[in-house]
Amino acid sequence: xxxxxxxxxxxxxxxxxxxLVWEIRSVNHRYLEPSFKLxxxxxxxEGELRERLRTxxxxxxxxxxxxxxxxxxxxxxxxIDHAVLEQLLGCAQQIQTKIPQAAALNPLDxxxxxxx
Numbered sequence: 873x874x875x876x877x878x879x880x881x882x883x884x885x886x887x888x889x890x891x892l893v894w895e896i897r898s899v900n901h902r903y904l905e906p907s908f909k910l911x912x913x914x915x916x917x918e919g920e921l922r923e924r925l926r927t928x929x930x931x932x933x934x935x936x937x938x939x940x941x942x943x944x945x946x947x948x949x950x951x952i953d954h955a956v957l958e959q960l961l962g963c964a965q966q967i968q969t970k971i972p973q974a975a976a977l978n979p980l981d982x983x984x985x986x987x988x
Contacts, residue, residue: 877898877899877900877901877931877932878898878899878900879896879897879898880895880896880897880898881894881895881896882894882895882896888943889942889943890940890941890942890943891940891941892938892939892940892941893938893939893941894936894937894938895936895937895939896934896935896936896937897934897935898932898933898934898935899932899933900931900932900933901931901932901933902931903931904925904926904929904930904931904932904934905932905933905934906922906925906926906929906934906935906936907933907934907935907936908921908922908936908937908938909935909936909937909938910938911938911939911940913940914938914940921936952983957982960982961977961982964977
């Protein structure tokens, strides 16, 4: 007997540092078409997650979303990771050397760079 391939699931877990929330949606599809939305810090896991999904499913359009909600510590101040900032500025200088017409870096764009 065929089973429906349309489904939705949400699971959350709370830790001392915050909360993780997984949401998975699937709809009928001729082939397996997985897609992932992960926090930037966890993007490296996408390949392994994709392979694990392939071992369990043969078809369907599957959308997996992971959200991390970090707890803010009281009294914690913003801090800049100077090592990452130096690497980013070094790369920007190399680009400026190769492409003189390239626009200068905007400080707000630098702050938006992951890890800075």
